[in-house]
Amino acid sequence: MSVVRPEPLTIRSAEDQVYEALRDQIIHGLAPLTPLRLNHLAASLAVSTMPVRVALRRLESEGLVTTLPRRGSRVAPLRVEDIEEIQMMRSRIEGLAARTGAPNVDEVGLAEMRRHLASLQKSIKSKDIDGYVAHLRAFEDVCYQASGWPRLTRMVEDLRRSAERYLRIAVAGGGDSVLTSRFWERFYDAVEAKDGAAAEGALNEALMWTLEWIREYLTGSDQNPVPNANKPQRVAKATTKQ
Template sequence: MVVPTLPGAPLNKQDWAYHQIRQWILSGELKPGQRLDQDTLANMLSISRIPLRQALSRLFAQGFVDHRPNQSWVVSPVSLADARDVYAGREALEVLLTEMATPLIDDGALDEIAAILEAQQSALDKEDLDLARHHDREFHDRIYQVAGMQRTLQMQQQLRAMSDRYIAMYMSDIDRALAGIREHREILETLRAGDVEAAKRAVGAHVRGGIVVLEALLS
């Protein structure tokens, strides 16, 4: 596994370890069920075991790793049952946040969302799927921030983090990624129109579209 140089700022060692191990899991370099040897990881990342354990605890909270009774850490398995559970929660919260955001969204926010969407399209045109996933998250976050429901947004972001492994699975397919862009454009149009019910339907269908693809991949 390739380990980039530890950045001087802004990440501390715990954040560095968290982001790097998470990326290895998302990329498939660390595979479901694989045991994570703490000494090996600490040496690879040039950190002590304390920030490493803190990073693993964060990854555990987000469903990326499991902690076994013998004190070992392993990469969590992926399963259709888990994906359905996570996506059901996401749909409920994201539809609610969309319902609350749509009447409040202004032209400035709409322009920001449109710019994010174009950045996502540009990333896909270059087949930079990692950057496209980054802009995918930005697109949704910017909409949901408008709702002003911080507790609900925190829960949504936790579920989104839990779904990142599944998103990486289906967004590695350029056709599915392009379909996601089309769905984003539909969502943006409903927001511009101020049509709350249409926006809710578009967001709900977008989230469900992900689970449909996962059913084909994981069945």
Template sequence: MSKRAEPTLLTDQVYSMIHESIMNGDLPAGARLRVRDLAEQVGTSVMPVREAIRRLEEAGLAERVPHRGAVVKGLTLAELVHVYDVRRLLEVEAARLGAQRISAEDCDRMQAEFTLMRAAVDEGRVVALLDHDEALLSILYEAAANPVLLQTIRNLWNHCRAYKIVGAQGSLDSGGDDPLWRFQERLVAAARDRSGESAAAVNEESLLDATDRIKALLATEQAASADAG
């Protein structure tokens, strides 16, 4: 039994390492996932790496590109709209339900994550600010008492992490970091008021704003690439 489990465990470890590199931006959208290079980096044979890449493809984090092999999934305007439309459907309702049921202690936890997120924004630490933002939202959504809803939302966060990095970095580079924290500040206040409608409205506005900001950034990048080509 242990011999059968060992390859799976190794694949899990390789998957986790590559997944973390995608989530923190070390492997950005479009980066090639060269099997032999990755195997050498993690100190294993190529088989667990191939299996890990297959899992990443199933999770929507990697894709096959002709003449390039496996790459970290690229960013497209169409997918951005689709993913954020689904996020809006789920997270507006999760915020509504969570705010109606959340405890005072959990509101304090949200405030603590907001404070850490603001510090990360001020220091320009993109991955940290996204991590604290997701932690803040998780506390609120967990109060909705629907674990399937929360897990589905977390899967979507993984799927669109590259888009979130682009949006956050773009706001920091422009000097206008207000969209990165003002919605969360209002969300904490709505949770403290136990106002499901206010929380839902804040999330609706926040996700629409994020969609528009990232869409504009991607359009600019694509135009620049076309001009360069």
């Protein structure tokens, strides 16, 4: 008797869609302290208030939203201690992914890393933060996925997304010099040499360099990198179905 193997489900719940829509907007620059009013969000996203409540609780657990009794929810402020914690965790977790993945990257993977590194360098020259983030993530993933540890790579992705908000706002505030390829060139050389320790070292240098840039920006910033940042920003609509 043959065993029926079900196909992976692709239908997402309304809660997941609302969560992803709000998380994406916060990470991509929804200003710190922007109010997240329940009824307004539900109307904007064309859902009832229940999936919005669930999404806000999830975002609060990730440190992206703060909620106060009788005052509602708002986008969490950017705090130096939070990005320090995130980068230190990334150092350990991504460091493990780099160390275990580097010896396993084959020639096909190396060619893919070279392509993304070249695209990353072009994004730096054009100050394209979207391109930089996308190509850096794809570049790293070749190595991380070669570790063969899917739980580890999922943890890496969660932490990278948490850090991305800080990077984007720092760059928007004039800190585009934080975008550099020199650490990633060394990272590639280490992977090509199948030297996991050197790959981890290059990664950690990059993480600490970025942390210093963001720390400097936050300590000298009023956290208003865009005009009218203290005014409620409109939350874009998402296609959701209950």
